[in-house]
Amino acid sequence: xxxxxxxxxxxxxxxxSSLISGSTAGSIVNISSIATRAVPLLAGYGAAKxxxxxxxxxxxxxxxxYKIRVNAVAPGTVKTHAPVRMT
Numbered sequence: 818x819x820x821x822x823x824x825x826x827x828x829x830x831x832x833x834s835s836l837i838s839g840s841t842a843g844s845i846v847n848i849s850s851i852a853t854r855a856v857p858l859l860a861g862y863g864a865a866k867x868x869x870x871x872x873x874x875x876x877x878x879x880x881x882x883y884k885i886r887v888n889a890v891a892p893g894t895v896k897t898h899a900p901v902r903m904t
Contacts, residue, residue, distance in 0.1 A: 821865035842884035849891040
């Protein structure tokens, strides 16, 4: 959860602080996942990504007045040739 939520929070806060202090408009895009919809064996990951989406919506509401857009995109699954192992 630290990587998927906490680091995103810290990064967004630092970017927004820089944009606000420089009176610069900008856009922050967070990468979420369709795992926010119940995926077996991924409860922690899904919870972190759901938190990321809620955080993005909240930041958009808070920072919109500074002309900072915040969005989250949630790509679906991608078929690759990489082997899949669940440990």
